[in-house]
Amino acid sequence: MAVSYIKIDLNAFRRNVRKIRNYIKGEAGLLAVVKANAYGHGVKECLQVALKEGYEGAAVSRVTEGRELRRFGFNCPIYVLGLPLPHEILMGVDSDLILPVDLTVDIEAIEAAAISERKMAEVMIAIDSGMNRIGAHPDEVPRLLEKLKKCPHIHIRGTFTHMATADFKDKDIAQKQLQVFEHALSYMNITDDFVISAANSAGILDIPNSWHNLVRPGIIMYGLPPSQDMTHSLDVESVMSVVTHVTHVQDLKKGEFVGYGASFVAEKDMRTATIPLGYADGYPRALSNKGCVLIGGKRCPIVGRICMDQFMVAVDETVKPGDEAVLVGKQGNIELSADEVAEAAGTISYEILCTWKRIPRVFIGE
Numbered sequence: 001m002a003v004s005y006i007k008i009d010l011n012a013f014r015r016n017v018r019k020i021r022n023y024i025k026g027e028a029g030l031l032a033v034v035k036a037n038a039y040g041h042g043v044k045e046c047l048q049v050a051l052k053e054g055y056e057g058a059a060v061s062r063v064t065e066g067r068e069l070r071r072f073g074f075n076c077p078i079y080v081l082g083l084p085l086p087h088e089i090l091m092g093v094d095s096d097l098i099l100p101v102d103l104t105v106d107i108e109a110i111e112a113a114a115i116s117e118r119k120m121a122e123v124m125i126a127i128d129s130g131m132n133r134i135g136a137h138p139d140e141v142p143r144l145l146e147k148l149k150k151c152p153h154i155h156i157r158g159t160f161t162h163m164a165t166a167d168f169k170d171k172d173i174a175q176k177q178l179q180v181f182e183h184a185l186s187y188m189n190i191t192d193d194f195v196i197s198a199a200n201s202a203g204i205l206d207i208p209n210s211w212h213n214l215v216r217p218g219i220i221m222y223g224l225p226p227s228q229d230m231t232h233s234l235d236v237e238s239v240m241s242v243v244t245h246v247t248h249v250q251d252l253k254k255g256e257f258v259g260y261g262a263s264f265v266a267e268k269d270m271r272t273a274t275i276p277l278g279y280a281d282g283y284p285r286a287l288s289n290k291g292c293v294l295i296g297g298k299r300c301p302i303v304g305r306i307c308m309d310q311f312m313v314a315v316d317e318t319v320k321p322g323d324e325a326v327l328v329g330k331q332g333n334i335e336l337s338a339d340e341v342a343e344a345a346g347t348i349s350y351e352i353l354c355t356w357k358r359i360p361r362v363f364i365g366e
Contacts, residue, residue: 002359002360003244003245003247003276004242004243004244004245004276004277004281004359004360005243005244005359005360005361005362006040006240006241006242006243006356006359006360006361006362007240007241007242007243007329007361007362007364008041008042008045008046008239008240008361008362008363008364009237009238009239009240009241009364009365010045010046010049010239010363010364010365010366011364011365011366012223012237012238012239012365013041013046013049013221013222013223013239013365014049014053014365014366015236015237016220016221016222016223016234016236016237016239017030017032017049017050017053017055017217017221018053019234019235019236020204020217020220020221020234021053021054021055023204023205023234024204024211024215027211028199028211028212028213028214028215029056029213029214029215030050030054030055030056030214030215030217031055031056031057031058031059031079031197031214031215031216031217032046032047032050032051032055032057032058032059032217032221033058033059033200033216033217033218033221034046034047034050034058034059034060034069035059035060035061035062035065035081035218036061036354037354038222039218039219039222039350039353039354040240040353040354040355040356041222041239041240041353041361042361042363043065043068043069043072044069044072045363046221047069047074049366050221051074051076056076056077056214057076057077057078057079058074058076058077058078058079059078059079059080059081059216060078060079060080060081061080061081061082062080062082062088063080063084063088063091063092063095063097063099064088064091065080066078066080066092066095066097067091067092067095067097070095070096070097077098078095078096078097078098079097079098079100079124079160080092080097080098080099080100081100081160081162082100082134083100083101083102083104083105083126083134084099084100084105086106086109089106089109089110089113090109090113090116090117092113093110093113093114093117093119093121094113094117094119096119096122097122098122098123098124098157099121099122099123099124100123100124100125100126100134100135100160101123101124101125101126101144101148102125102126102128102134102135102136102140102144103136103140103143103144103147107147107148107151107154108151110123110151110154111151111152111153111154114151114153114154115153119153120153120154120155121153121154121155122154122155122157123148123154123155123156123157124156124157124158124159124160124195124197125141125144125145125156125158125159125160125184125188126159126160126161127141127159127160127161127180127181127184128161129161129162129163129177129178129180129181129184129198130164130173130176130177130180131161131162131163131164131177133162135161136184137184138180138183138184138186138187141184141187141188142187145187145188156188156194157194157195158194158195158196158197158214159184159185159188159194159195159196159197160195160196160197160198160214161177161180161181161184161197161198162198162200163177163178163198163199163200163202163203163207163210164177166199166200166202166203166206166207166210166226167201167202167226167227167229167230168227168229169229169231171206171207174203174207174210175207178198178207178209178210181198195213195214196212196213196214197212197213197214197215197216198210198211198212199211199212199215199216200216200217200218200226201216201217201218201219201220201221201226202226202227202230203215204217204220205220205225205226205230205231205232205233205234206230206231206232219349219350220234220236221236222238222239222240222353223236223237223238223239223240224236224238224337224338224339224349224353225339228339238329238330238335238337238338240328240329240338240353241326241328241329241330242326242327242328242329242356242359243324243325243326243327243329244275244276244277244324244325244327245276245321245322245323245324245325246273246274246275246295246315246319246320246321246322246323246325247274247275247276247310247321248273248274248321249271249272249273249274249315249319249320249321250271250272250274251269251270251271252266252269252270252271252272253266253269254266254267254268254269257304258272258303258304258312259288259303259304259305259307259311259312260304260305260307261305263288263289263304263305264289264303264304270314271314271315271316271317271319272303272312272313272314272315273295273300273312273313273315273319273323273325274310274311274312275293275310275311275312275313275325275327276309276310277309277310277311277327277359278306278307278308278309278310278311279306279307279308280308280309280358281309281356281357281358281359282355282356282357282358282359283306283311283327283355284306284341284345284347284351284352284355285305285306286344286345286346286347287302287306287311287341287344287345288302288304288305288306288311289302289303289304289305290302290344291341291344291345292313292336292344293313293325293326293327293336294325294326294329294330294331294332294334294336295313295315295319295323295324295325295326295331296318296319296323296331297331297332297333297334298316298334299334299336300313300314300315300319300325301313301314313325327341328341328352337349338352338353
């Protein structure tokens, strides 16, 4: 096994997606948000589990992510959440992806691609309900619908929006966004099979009037709450563990320094262990001289700056080369969550999950 690896517990992931499904109680369909390699967890393996548990499709960020899923053999509905660039449109139509559209998207190019590929292109009308990221404003919807009506090879599958503050304790802004979304819906021909989607993970937990007929769970599938301000929770389990092994142990005398910039100076005789991961692997440099790892079931504080490929921690006399070190996850009865690591680094858990690029994944469970 590699010196460093990421352990993905697919059994925990399965239990999480079941809890979400049971929470919804059949009131809406479920779309597994698997963008960014399933938040760093492995898109192929996670999506297989979600589909087996009754989720009806996948949501990705880019056309290229959707095409990758098709190449993996997935034939479920795949929704693209980010607007396609002109050079991506043919790829998206050819891959049978459901593309988002607003007035900035080249609708005629989608029609031309559908004709070229002899297909019916499917689109979702993206609505900007206040986040000011992508989408049509409600008063632009009639014009967008007129453009789409002129394209007989385009089918409007539905519409969606995204809430910017659903994970806040105060839901006023989220509710105002939903009102804007309802205004946009008033211009559309809502049939029984017309997809309406607004609920992200936070909306699923705290804002049931955002559910409509399709919800988009993301972070909660992977075992973390959207924020610490949620009113409701699902007791989900962490899925990812980041594991490595001590490569070197040495004793320091009082006054000796550790790492680049001599930013840590030993105030007494002590022992340090070297961890063979660094910011090139995705470990935040912001954790220099703060944060910790788990070794031998104990929290070991980081000393000195995080290097590109290594960093050091303070340890006791029991630690030796080869000992397991956990950067995210459980060791014995102690857990170092992605939320805790993120707080120490001054970021969010989403970034911690998605950041490990060059570390191999090891999948546990079905």
